[in-house]
Amino acid sequence: MKKTFWYPIVFMSLLTAIFTFVLAFLEVSTADKVAENQRYDLQTKILYVFDIPVEDTSVDAVDRLFSDKITEDGDEFIYKEGDSIEGYAFPVAGSGLWGGIVGYVGISEDYSTLLGLTFITQSETPGLGGRIEEEEFLSQFRNLDVADATEGNYVVYNPSPGGNVDAIAGATLTSKSVANFMNVDIHKFITERKGE
Amino acid sequence: MAKQSSKEIFSLGVWSDNPVFRQLIGICSALAVTNSLTNSLIMGLGLTFVTALSSFTISAIRQFTPKHIRMMVQVLIIAAYVIIVDIFLKAYYPEFSKTLGAYVGLIITNCIIMGRAEAFAQKNKPWPSFLDGIANGIGYSAVLLFIAFFRELMGFGTLFGFQILGDWWTSWTIMIMPPSAFFLLAIVIWITHNIQHRNEKSEVAKS
Numbered sequence: 442m443k444k445t446f447w448y449p450i451v452f453m454s455l456l457t458a459i460f461t462f463v464l465a466f467l468e469v470s471t472a473d474k475v476a477e478n479q480r481y482d483l484q485t486k487i488l489y490v491f492d493i494p495v496e497d498t499s500v501d502a503v504d505r506l507f508s509d510k511i512t513e514d515g516d517e518f519i520y521k522e523g524d525s526i527e528g529y530a531f532p533v534a535g536s537g538l539w540g541g542i543v544g545y546v547g548i549s550e551d552y553s554t555l556l557g558l559t560f561i562t563q564s565e566t567p568g569l570g571g572r573i574e575e576e577e578f579l580s581q582f583r584n585l586d587v588a589d590a591t592e593g594n595y596v597v598y599n600p601s602p603g604g605n606v607d608a609i610a611g612a613t614l615t616s617k618s619v620a621n622f623m624n625v626d627i628h629k630f631i632t633e634r635k636g637e
Numbered sequence: 638m639a640k641q642s643s644k645e646i647f648s649l650g651v652w653s654d655n656p657v658f659r660q661l662i663g664i665c666s667a668l669a670v671t672n673s674l675t676n677s678l679i680m681g682l683g684l685t686f687v688t689a690l691s692s693f694t695i696s697a698i699r700q701f702t703p704k705h706i707r708m709m710v711q712v713l714i715i716a717a718y719v720i721i722v723d724i725f726l727k728a729y730y731p732e733f734s735k736t737l738g739a740y741v742g743l744i745i746t747n748c749i750i751m752g753r754a755e756a757f758a759q760k761n762k763p764w765p766s767f768l769d770g771i772a773n774g775i776g777y778s779a780v781l782l783f784i785a786f787f788r789e790l791m792g793f794g795t796l797f798g799f800q801i802l803g804d805w806w807t808s809w810t811i812m813i814m815p816p817s818a819f820f821l822l823a824i825v826i827w828i829t830h831n832i833q834h835r836n837e838k839s840e841v842a843k844s
Binding site for chain 1: 672673703705709710713714717720725727731792793814
């Protein structure tokens with residue numbers, strides 16, 4: 442029977458159907474959990490960008506805190522304390538050494554100060570470029586004054602004139618690329634907003 | 638093929654026929670994730686799971702599988718188990734899913750799984766095939782963990798993320814970069830080859 446023309450076709454189709462069914466079932470039954478993980482991850486990072494302290498790190502508490510202070514507006518986030526707007530977070534993206542880097546930058550309501558920076562996707566070398574995700578690098582962007590930035594140079598590495606941030610030693614390309622796409626995206630955001 | 642006892646299956650998979658340092662297969666992932674012990678452990682567990690279950694399944698349906706489409710069948714089964722691992726990590730261990738990223742998906746292309754399916758599961762009953770998968774998975778994981786131990790310790794000064802070496806230790810950047818995996822794997826092959834070679838010689842001398 443195995444030698445007939447139809448047997449392999451039927452066999453393969455049946456096997457494919459069975460495995461597709463099992464995988465589809467697993468995918469659907471974990472979809473909520475996966476979506477929840479992703480939402481939690483994004484929420485904690487946006488809260489971090491705005492420097493909002495998270496005391497209770499459970500999923501529900503973070504969700505409550507997030508919806509309490511932050512409203513989504515397209516791909517941007519608006520941070521409100523009561524009724525007054527404190528700042529905005531918007532995505533910045535570019536290519537790193539190995540792959541794409543996507544992050545969020547928080548900026549104060551008057552566009553004069555960067556509130557914070559975080560990365561949600563990056564695939565840089567662990568221990569080198571990958572250190573852009575470490576607090577030591579990210580904390581440099583906390584309350585960084587950019588009011589006097591000229592020609593769209595908001596982030597400038599030391600020791601260049603006007604430098605305000607330290608690059609990561611040994612990860613020149615990643616650092617450079619991060620500064621470049623941040624400057625482009627921040628400039629675009631500010632000019633668009635101010636032009637409104 | 639002569640029937641092998643479980644003990645033989647394990648000694649072959651883990652030591653004398655070890656997939657990484659003896660058969661030199663599955664090396665790409667062995668090089669990619671070994672700069673951290675945690676990642677290596679997760680990768681090893683994932684591969685062991687996939688190899689064992691895919692060998693089991695392939696062996697269970699081997700009598701119904703037409704010979705000329707067996708590769709398609711094997712790839713389908715392997716891919717399905719890899720996706721299960723991927724979904725599992727995404728749902729319950731999002732942190733590892735993020736750091737391992739593409740490597741989990743690449744388990745599909747790991748030659749060890751296909752190798753075991755062709756070399757063992759096609760000709761043996763499901764249970765020995767399952768054990769063979771476990772044995773080869775352990776053999777693979779052991780090499781990964783051995784290499785990762787040195788890379789993480791010398792590259793970051795940590796083990797499983799815990800700081801072991803103090804401030805006096807200057808981290809070796811090369812240990813985190815891909816080339817060090819080649820050096821270390823070569824050293825592992827050198828050492829194990831010497832040991833196995835010596836054992837073979839002494840056996841010949843005895844007989």
